[in-house]
Amino acid sequence: MKILLxxxxxxxxxxxxxxxxxxxxxxxxxxxILAEIETDKATMELESPDDGKVEKILVKEGTENISVNTEIxxxxxxxxxxxxxxxxxxxxxxxxxxxxxxxxxxxxxxxxNSLLNQSKENSGGKNWSEKEISMREALNQAIEEEMKLDxxxxxxGEEVAEYDGAxxxxxxxxxxxxxxxxxxxxxxxxxxxxxAIGAAMAGLKPICExxxxxxxxxxxxxxxxxxxxxxxxxxxxxxxxxVFRGPNGAAARVGAQHSQCFIxxxxxxxxxxxxxxxNARDAxxxxxxxxxxxxxxxxxxxxxxxxxxxxxxxxxxxxxxIGKGNLIKExxxxxxxxxxxxxxxxxxxxxxxxKLGISPDIIDLRSIKPLDEELIYNSVKKTxxxxxxxxGFGSTSFGSHLSYLIQSNCFxxxxxxxxxxxxxxxxxxxxxxxxxxxxxxxxxIVSAVKKVSYIN
Amino acid sequence: xxxxxxxxxxNDQLLKFYEKxxxxxxxxxxxxxxxxxxxxxxxxxLYIGQEAVVIGIxxxxxxxDTVITAYRDxxxxxxxxxxxxxxxxxxxxxxxGISKGKGGSMHMFSKANRFYGGHGxxxxxxxxxxxxxFAHKYRNEKKISRVYLGDGAMSxxxxxxxxxxxxxxxxxxxxxxxxxxxxxxTSIGRSAAGGELYERATVFGIKGEKVDGMNFFDVSESAIxxxxxxxxxxxxxxxxxxxxxxxxxxxxxxxxxxxxxxxNKMKEIDPVLMMKETLLNDYKIQEDTIKDIESDIKxxxxxxxxxxxxxxxxxxxxxxxxxxx
Numbered sequence: 001m002k003i004l005l006x007x008x009x010x011x012x013x014x015x016x017x018x019x020x021x022x023x024x025x026x027x028x029x030x031x032x033i034l035a036e037i038e039t040d041k042a043t044m045e046l047e048s049p050d051d052g053k054v055e056k057i058l059v060k061e062g063t064e065n066i067s068v069n070t071e072i073x074x075x076x077x078x079x080x081x082x083x084x085x086x087x088x089x090x091x092x093x094x095x096x097x098x099x100x101x102x103x104x105x106x107x108x109x110x111x112x113n114s115l116l117n118q119s120k121e122n123s124g125g126k127n128w129s130e131k132e133i134s135m136r137e138a139l140n141q142a143i144e145e146e147m148k149l150d151x152x153x154x155x156x157g158e159e160v161a162e163y164d165g166a167x168x169x170x171x172x173x174x175x176x177x178x179x180x181x182x183x184x185x186x187x188x189x190x191x192x193x194x195x196a197i198g199a200a201m202a203g204l205k206p207i208c209e210x211x212x213x214x215x216x217x218x219x220x221x222x223x224x225x226x227x228x229x230x231x232x233x234x235x236x237x238x239x240x241x242x243v244f245r246g247p248n249g250a251a252a253r254v255g256a257q258h259s260q261c262f263i264x265x266x267x268x269x270x271x272x273x274x275x276x277x278x279n280a281r282d283a284x285x286x287x288x289x290x291x292x293x294x295x296x297x298x299x300x301x302x303x304x305x306x307x308x309x310x311x312x313x314x315x316x317x318x319x320x321x322i323g324k325g326n327l328i329k330e331x332x333x334x335x336x337x338x339x340x341x342x343x344x345x346x347x348x349x350x351x352x353x354x355k356l357g358i359s360p361d362i363i364d365l366r367s368i369k370p371l372d373e374e375l376i377y378n379s380v381k382k383t384x385x386x387x388x389x390x391x392g393f394g395s396t397s398f399g400s401h402l403s404y405l406i407q408s409n410c411f412x413x414x415x416x417x418x419x420x421x422x423x424x425x426x427x428x429x430x431x432x433x434x435x436x437x438x439x440x441x442x443x444x445i446v447s448a449v450k451k452v453s454y455i456n
Numbered sequence: 457x458x459x460x461x462x463x464x465x466x467n468d469q470l471l472k473f474y475e476k477x478x479x480x481x482x483x484x485x486x487x488x489x490x491x492x493x494x495x496x497x498x499x500x501x502l503y504i505g506q507e508a509v510v511i512g513i514x515x516x517x518x519x520x521d522t523v524i525t526a527y528r529d530x531x532x533x534x535x536x537x538x539x540x541x542x543x544x545x546x547x548x549x550x551x552x553g554i555s556k557g558k559g560g561s562m563h564m565f566s567k568a569n570r571f572y573g574g575h576g577x578x579x580x581x582x583x584x585x586x587x588x589x590f591a592h593k594y595r596n597e598k599k600i601s602r603v604y605l606g607d608g609a610m611s612x613x614x615x616x617x618x619x620x621x622x623x624x625x626x627x628x629x630x631x632x633x634x635x636x637x638x639x640x641x642t643s644i645g646r647s648a649a650g651g652e653l654y655e656r657a658t659v660f661g662i663k664g665e666k667v668d669g670m671n672f673f674d675v676s677e678s679a680i681x682x683x684x685x686x687x688x689x690x691x692x693x694x695x696x697x698x699x700x701x702x703x704x705x706x707x708x709x710x711x712x713x714x715x716x717x718x719x720n721k722m723k724e725i726d727p728v729l730m731m732k733e734t735l736l737n738d739y740k741i742q743e744d745t746i747k748d749i750e751s752d753i754k755x756x757x758x759x760x761x762x763x764x765x766x767x768x769x770x771x772x773x774x775x776x777x778x779x780x781x
Binding site for chain 1: 508522524533553556557558563565566572573574575577580582583584585588589595613614618620623624625687777778779
């Protein structure tokens, strides 16, 4: 029997073989621990699927980035003939049509990192000491640095402490800061969100993690009515310096109740700041700015971006200002606007767009509210065309509002209708092909660019 | 009526408490008048009938302690010592209101007086108040967060989440249920299953009791007992106040859900009148002394009214200020 590297989380594509706990020739029974596997989220134990004898170890311990479904060992199962072991081919799951397969930018030619390096805005005129790290690590660094700088900053949420974070973002923080400042909460969003807002009213600076933003709906009254409105309705007396953060949007096949983008919801509310970074560097700089901001900030991360790496400054004073977008690629023919995961979708479409002879301005909004209107309008006034890409449902969406803003501020400059490519207006389906269809894809982005450029 | 004074308040202290109760009563009567005259708009929830609760609790409060409540908040912010002129000017929606005319009856705050509002969503102030208690503990402050809620909120889910968190994390919080028997027009008998409301917190390990909320002395005694318990054990405590509102839920409430007889019967145990009687009969305070206090308050209320009507409307530019800091 072949032992394959299993997928141990919905988003796991590769794993590291940390350690073998058996050697060749060992007898095992079903459920015995064979090895420790490190996934994108945690280190997990691989159990023997059957009784038998470890025939051969095919992948050495310490090997990294092993693809899911790679053969890592052979098990001689009692009563099974040796011949049978190698007979069966690895069954591959049916592939979704190749067009729909959307690799992240790191796997295509255009890397986020190289774009960020070119982007003038991001250097901030300073020579930073930089290291290539994942967004997960960047967020962790941001929290750690700010907690070191300000003892009023504390972190609470489900599984943020002893479990090390459901998505490993808060890994190690409990050890560094102790249980007074890193608190596991009960599964009680309405209660702990209200508690965190109350603590902020009394002057603390909570970082309130939602395991995913889907669960923030349990607490949306507290976010909207208590956090967002208090400064105004108290005539400036009570401010709420809090950051609500966690993964937002669709991860990978986790179904309708765990796959929704809430950008349109939160950006509707006066009093809230809404941030949606697309890369590790921005995530760190913006989270630090958010923690220091005296207003309530909704900081929307994306699970599929957690493992993506860019160069990130290591200095404490590296901040990215809230309200500033980033022109990550400068062109002339069309303005394509995205944020968070949709920046990656746009970059995936870029080779096809360039093949058409079109050179786009690509804007990563980073900050949804407040919005960098100047950057957007300057670009559209230059290119005379705009395409907006958003993962959220299309109806009554942030993209709809953005297209209104562009048409009312750049009306005389537009040579075409504005097109937005949005998530489809359906609860997120589970099946792989339907999920891909529900989200904006390369073809839709390319078609939108062609349409605003009058190319058939 | 023979009222105990286990807390050994001096006559002067008792007169101060009475003065506060009388101030709230007269303030609210004036608010009702101004509402009727169209000078106060929107929702306006009066505290008339419940004065012994807030002043009884006040008698146990350290000036550093924090207070948060729901929308029936005029009495609470006055008890906390905020200038009644600023409160009335908020009700009239003027520039000099405590929230600059941008909050209204339900949304008044004063950090200087440790009053954190003034919240319009039933139950929402309870997790917030627990969070304020969390901040006290986090900073090792010897303060207690006092969280008021109505009987209606006791059937709201987040309140139980807040009880759980307060008890689990051993936070210095005093929960005070102002059970005035009706959540808007629905009596507790029609909204709350089971036994006493405060017992709903005891399953989370929170100790508590039920008290006659119409009687200043009973409230005060219970509040001091609660303070001592919280300080000694670093744990939350809950008191259910048996009280009653003499006016409607809000100014626009026709009150068809209860009889005139019921209201009149409750008025026989009017907390302000009972306090006054006790001061006269049991403490042998001179009637003139009390009359002087009352007439001073009446005069003050006239000034409050004048101020609240003369203060200008907020500048139009205020529309866009204080959305963000």
